[in-house]
Amino acid sequence: MFVIVWTFPLVWLMICHPCLAQESNRSIDITNVQCIIYNISMLNCTWDTTKEVPEGSQFIVHFKQDEHAKACYLYIQKKQKEHFKCHFQQVEIKYKELQKINISVNGSSKDYKMNTYSELFNPFSIEKLNPPVNVSLSLSANNIILTWEQPPTEYNFSKKCFNYEIKDSNGVKSLRSFTGNESISVISPRADTSIMAFQVRVNGHSRCRNPGIWSDWSVVYLKQNHIPQYVGPVVASVIITLILVISFFLCKRFQIKDTLFPPIPDPKKPFIGLFQSHNKDFKEWIGGDAFTETTEQEETVTMKVE
Numbered sequence: 001m002f003v004i005v006w007t008f009p010l011v012w013l014m015i016c017h018p019c020l021a022q023e024s025n026r027s028i029d030i031t032n033v034q035c036i037i038y039n040i041s042m043l044n045c046t047w048d049t050t051k052e053v054p055e056g057s058q059f060i061v062h063f064k065q066d067e068h069a070k071a072c073y074l075y076i077q078k079k080q081k082e083h084f085k086c087h088f089q090q091v092e093i094k095y096k097e098l099q100k101i102n103i104s105v106n107g108s109s110k111d112y113k114m115n116t117y118s119e120l121f122n123p124f125s126i127e128k129l130n131p132p133v134n135v136s137l138s139l140s141a142n143n144i145i146l147t148w149e150q151p152p153t154e155y156n157f158s159k160k161c162f163n164y165e166i167k168d169s170n171g172v173k174s175l176r177s178f179t180g181n182e183s184i185s186v187i188s189p190r191a192d193t194s195i196m197a198f199q200v201r202v203n204g205h206s207r208c209r210n211p212g213i214w215s216d217w218s219v220v221y222l223k224q225n226h227i228p229q230y231v232g233p234v235v236a237s238v239i240i241t242l243i244l245v246i247s248f249f250l251c252k253r254f255q256i257k258d259t260l261f262p263p264i265p266d267p268k269k270p271f272i273g274l275f276q277s278h279n280k281d282f283k284e285w286i287g288g289d290a291f292t293e294t295t296e297q298e299e300t301v302t303m304k305v306e
Helices: 002-025 231-254 256-260 272-276 282-286 288-305
Strands: 030-038 042-049 058-065 068-075 084-088 101-108 117-121 133-139 143-149 162-167 173-176 185-189 195-204 218-223
Touching: 030 101, 030 117, 042 101, 058 084, 068 084, 133 195, 133 218, 143 195, 143 218
Parallel strands: none
Antiparallel strands: 030 042, 042 084, 058 068, 058 101, 101 117, 133 143, 143 185, 162 173, 162 195, 195 218
């Protein structure tokens, strides 16, 4: 009797094992399901499979939260094993009640059995916020002031519920969060560059919710009229050189040199005749009659004046 009891299960396994193995070989598991909420009401889900899915297969992704449900259909055009993707538009997602989202992925194939995958997601954990808005840069005497506003969301959270990452032109990153009456801004020392760039992105803060996925970067540029220190002396040297060159050509063209600096007369040449031809007779050298007439006229004028 004991032998009969043990013999029956062994015989059953011998008969059914090939069928079980064959069924396992003809089934496909859905793995690595990942979903992301973005742009407030959009939902993307991706997944892989354990085996290559044949052409003509179909997947259905079901979204359900409370009473709200939607379905996304994906038809396989060619053999594929990974990077399957389904996109939902205008999904109504509730955050305040912290109701989880149920995502299930079903598949059908003429050659394989698709095993259903189902998972619950916290909506905050899979949310990718929009980038910060109205990002701007302004300059003070010695500092740069970076300001922005928190992104639009489906819920109305205060500023303390967001965490920001700032990256400057040198790739240096810093984390900031704000509370109370703080303005959403960062003050940084003014850089010695002509163009400055800053990037800001946002995520949820653990004060209020589960952190999600970092947003894309918001980028802002500021061009300042910056003159490097070495430019001043170079410009001054060029200006002085130009002034000297222009002055030189003007002097050559209009003989300004002779006007500004007339030649000093040589007294030897005008008095050569006095000593050689007139034997030092000054009256004869300049013309005696003329000299006498001029002297008399001067005396006459002098008499009348007295």
